[in-house]
Amino acid sequence: MSELPGDLKYSKSHEWVRVNDDGTVTVGITDHAQEQLGDMVYVEVPEQGRELEAEEACAVVESVKAASDVYTPLAGTVVEVNEALTDAPETVNQDAYGAGWLMKLRPASGDALNDLMDPDAYQAFIDAE
């Protein structure tokens, strides 16, 4: 288990959020999540422009084993999706916090991040699971 990046926020459904300089946020699934799911073979990302409610199922990651929903940790509008995953879903396994990102959102409100976990809290959360 690799160390959790310190600059990210984490959800109980195993997504991570990074705040970008332009006010958007990038969302992906955690390394713990990809490890549990196994080899990715298909990723379905939301349509650009879609308005998401917090905790709405908005993407699907499919490993050889099973399909799993991805829930957006915060409400917002999808401004960009990671098209490269269509042909290279294994990127989620290889680089969950980097090239394996799923989508960028413009958050609906500024304080939504407060409900998410910092790395220590998330580590404790997965240890307890």
Next chain:
Amino acid sequence: MGNRTPLFETHRALGARLVDFAGWDMPIHYGSQLQEHHTVRRDAGMFDVSHMTVVDLVGAQARPFLRHLLANNIDKLQDEGKALYSCMLNEQGGVIDDLIVYFMHPDWFRLVVNSATRDKDLDWINAQAAPFDIDVIEQPELAMIAVQGPHARDKVLSVLDEPVRRPAADLQLFFGTEHGDWFIARTGYTGEDGFEIMLPGTQAAAFWNALKDAGVAPCGLGCRDTLRLEAGMNLYGTDMDESLSPLVSGLGWTVGWEPAGRDFIGRDALQRERDAGPRQKLVGLLLEDKGVLRNHQKVITDRDGQGEITSGSFSPTLGRSIALARVPVDTGARCQVEIRGKRLAARVVKPPFARNGKAQIELDQG
């Protein structure tokens, strides 16, 4: 804690991800299911299948009993060591289980049945055996290791002791040979050549480690499932069960109709279904759009016919999604599959999808 095979600690030491499988703690993979899949298609991999149930039928009436018990005709086995795949049916023609039977000696046949169906299988076999003068003997102390892949046989032979190496090397496809407590058969569930080896559980870990040193990769049940699906082999409980006959499960070829006088369990019901014409069939599907076919997804055929995927997954060999599906018997060359509310295009194909290291179907066809 579930049941554990003699190799449980070995799996744990190898870093396997263990899951519950029919009450057994079994490895699903040791790191990457995809990589293990490719290793079996390209080189050699091994599976702990010790959870499967081995049942010996011993006695002069073992053959007459199997003539009655099994839908396939046991009299196809005339040479010692030969194996036969068969369904075991109920009176309604539904599949209680599918199994492999080996002809060991004239008064000894060995069955390998599924672990998930162990209890009901043993109950059924014992009940049916009552009028016959035979002993039904489970062999729970036997471990079973399946070694599969184009290089599987060579690698196994390299670690076998001299007295057993020669007969193992000489085995024809679908034959087995016994040597003391060991039984080595050229059978499998992956669509690749290889061996299935039964041996005393106390010797399993040493043999497993010797195979590993010989370059055989440990593989989990995860890729065993994608390999068997690519090979077009049914999985009991998902592709067929007690409510479904072999005729609607792609297993009509395993029914031994001849001789007409052989009175096997389920024959009358099966004959009626055959005369009326089965209304469904099991076919292969190749997804043409992006996505992954999964069990229980709805299949829509021409004229609004409906079917269901019985086994769906991603095919590592083809790089596409494939499935077995039960569809109306008049289903044509194309259909649609409903995935999360969307209808995706699929082509109806004849399995196997892949075996002996190669794709068996054309991926792109107008």
